[in-house]
Amino acid sequence: MSDMNVNGSDETLESEAFEAEPEADAFAPSPYPVDLRVKGERAVVVGGGRxxxxxxxxxxxxxxxxxxxxxxxxxxxxxxxxxxxIDWRCKPYATGDLDGARIVIACTDDQDVNHRVVADAEPGQLVNNTGDPSESDFFNVAVVEHGNLIFTVSSKGIDPALVRRVKQRLADALPDLLADAQ
Ligand SMILES: C[C@@]1(CC(=O)O)c2cc3[nH]c(cc4nc(cc5[nH]c(cc(n2)[C@H]1CCC(=O)O)[C@@](C)(CC(=O)O)[C@@H]5CCC(=O)O)C(CC(=O)O)=C4CCC(=O)O)c(CCC(=O)O)c3CC(=O)O
Ligand SMILES: NC(=O)C1=CN([C@@H]2O[C@H](COP(=O)(O)OP(=O)(O)OC[C@H]3O[C@@H](n4cnc5c(N)ncnc54)[C@H](O)[C@@H]3O)[C@@H](O)[C@H]2O)C=CC1
Structure with a gap:
């Protein structure tokens, strides 16, 4: 698999996780892949950075x-x-901020706060801790849109940097790849 090459160049996508080291697969089994419809649903994002x-x-x-x-x-x-x-609550996170949320994303630069957010979430809420994949119900995937098609890239939370590189190659390759498919 290490010579997988989306854009036909000599460059390969080197990655320990890509080689599927058994100990790297801490998130087995694979996540259940879906496109989640969230129109009108409340999402609470804790943290306001990059x-x-x-x-x-x-x-x-x-x-x-x-x-x-x-x-x-x-x-x-x-x-x-x-x-x-967006609604902005200009204050540090506190218990109660997740009320009414369908989706919760913890992305502060304080991992104790992120952990508290996960601990406070109700069982029915879908929670993502951007700093700790092991605490996440779902992972954010890389997205390339092409007309009505959505291409998503995931590494099961193992190698986000690889995901980013593959997304870029996919975006570069798609126009040629799909030229006579639509
Ligand atoms: C588990 C997950 C959590 C989640 O669900 O968010 C997660 C976790 C972590 N990311 C880290 C680092 C970076 N992630 C990015 C970029 C992206 N990361 C995304 C997803 C995910 N990242 C989820 C798994 C997805 C999968 O692998 O399947 C993307 C695809 C989608 C999105 O974020 O929306 C988006 C690209 C989108 C695009 O390009 O369009 C960059 C580049 C940048 O920021 O520019 C860096 C900087 C480092 C670098 O470049 O090497 C760290 C280390 C933090 C640290 O230690 O400081 C952790 C924590 C950890 O792994 O423990
Ligand atoms: N999943 C991903 O794509 C990535 C995740 N990360 C993780 O995300 C975290 C955040 O990264 P950045 O956005 O770059 O950091 P940043 O420094 O740009 O932003 C941090 C934000 O957290 C807020 N914050 C701090 N304490 C808070 C509190 N008690 N309550 C509410 N908000 C609080 C700050 O006001 C700021 O808005 C990193 O520490 C890392 O764990 C980092 C890189 C990529």
């Missing part, structure tokens, strides 16, 4: 109602809050 910005962008595109809990917001999220696109 990683939160990426998650919020996808949640808004999917039509979720987004609440961000954080004492500070990155520039782009601050603009979304000013526009009324």
């Amino acid at each position: 990683v939160a910005t990426r998650k919020v962008t996808h949640l808004l595109a999917a039509g979720a109602k987004v609440t961000v809990v954080a004492p500070e917001l990155d520039e782009r999220l601050a603009a979304e809050a000013d526009d009324g696109a």
